[in-house]
Amino acid sequence: MTTSEIIERLKQNKLRVTPQRVAIFEAIYKLNNHPTAENIINNIKNNHPYISQGTVYKVLDSFVESNLLKKVKTENGVMRYDHVLSAHHHIYCQETDRIEDYVDDELDKIIHQYFKKKKINNFQIKDIKLQISGTFKTK
Amino acid sequence: MTTSEIIERLKQNKLRVTPQRVAIFEAIYKLNNHPTAENIINNIKNNHPYISQGTVYKVLDSFVESNLLKKVKTENGVMRYDHVLSAHHHIYCQETDRIEDYVDDELDKIIHQYFKKKKINNFQIKDIKLQISGTFKTK
DNA sequence: CTGCGTGCAAATGGTTTGCACTACG
DNA sequence: CGTAGTGCAAACCATTTGCACGCAG
Numbered sequence: 633m634t635t636s637e638i639i640e641r642l643k644q645n646k647l648r649v650t651p652q653r654v655a656i657f658e659a660i661y662k663l664n665n666h667p668t669a670e671n672i673i674n675n676i677k678n679n680h681p682y683i684s685q686g687t688v689y690k691v692l693d694s695f696v697e698s699n700l701l702k703k704v705k706t707e708n709g710v711m712r713y714d715h716v717l718s719a720h721h722h723i724y725c726q727e728t729d730r731i732e733d734y735v736d737d738e739l740d741k742i743i744h745q746y747f748k749k750k751k752i753n754n755f756q757i758k759d760i761k762l763q764i765s766g767t768f769k770t771k
Numbered sequence: 772m773t774t775s776e777i778i779e780r781l782k783q784n785k786l787r788v789t790p791q792r793v794a795i796f797e798a799i800y801k802l803n804n805h806p807t808a809e810n811i812i813n814n815i816k817n818n819h820p821y822i823s824q825g826t827v828y829k830v831l832d833s834f835v836e837s838n839l840l841k842k843v844k845t846e847n848g849v850m851r852y853d854h855v856l857s858a859h860h861h862i863y864c865q866e867t868d869r870i871e872d873y874v875d876d877e878l879d880k881i882i883h884q885y886f887k888k889k890k891i892n893n894f895q896i897k898d899i900k901l902q903i904s905g906t907f908k909t910k
Numbered sequence: 911c912t913g914c915g916t917g918c919a920a921a922t923g924g925t926t927t928g929c930a931c932t933a934c935g
Numbered sequence: 936c937g938t939a940g941t942g943c944a945a946a947c948c949a950t951t952t953g954c955a956c957g958c959a960g
Binding site: 922 | 936937938939940941942943944945946947948949950951952953954955956957958959960
């Protein structure tokens, strides 16, 4: 994603284009493994040494507000920011703490059909997410 | 669960029996909706005014260590403690913040079979949890 | 020029920790 | 009795907030 595309993206969402916002946007797309706020701050510091972490949090919130990102809460309670917007599940590696997205329409269909037949008492399902935990094989 | 059963349970797990531990154990079984540490502290204060919250956290950790409880981290980042030990999923009500357990062997079987056929690249699955979000119907 | 965005530093809040004291076994 | 458990208060740490200043539109 180029800088001008990012600027376009921000404008579309009626967000003022500031160097900080652009830098944060770039960082998230560069670090495309669900970075934490800390990851983002560190990544930005390389190119843009002057950015305050309060701002990073505020910008991230504004991105979430505008649906450019999703906030994901992890096992150990730190937020991660996810730029994949379509519905997807998460694969979580217990050893390396890595999170990968997992999209599987077939699986979604199976689960969806299952719950079509089998209702849960007095509950209206809006969304189902899987968390698949395990380890990456280091072949 | 009676007090003597609780004491038995603690002994089985080689945990010293103290009034604090018994009180916390009781509270968790009374508040059987995945209480937070805060819920537990408030509940205990009614009968046992003198208990420090540091202790509550330590006791909860020791219970988790001994597999008497499971720690669950929720959307908004607070820990909840869950005394259901068998594998289960969670139903999360977006309106009331309520969490219910959901056990469904048939569903587990379907998902398990699905992943038997369809492997995920270089990943060994240890555990799959569903988070079912939605709202309880207020008939 | 007007107000949104930024930087800074202080506040927050759930959880953890260190240490002296207590009481279980 | 000795050691694990407790109470207390201070520390932690990711995140949030308040406010004065700066820059985008």
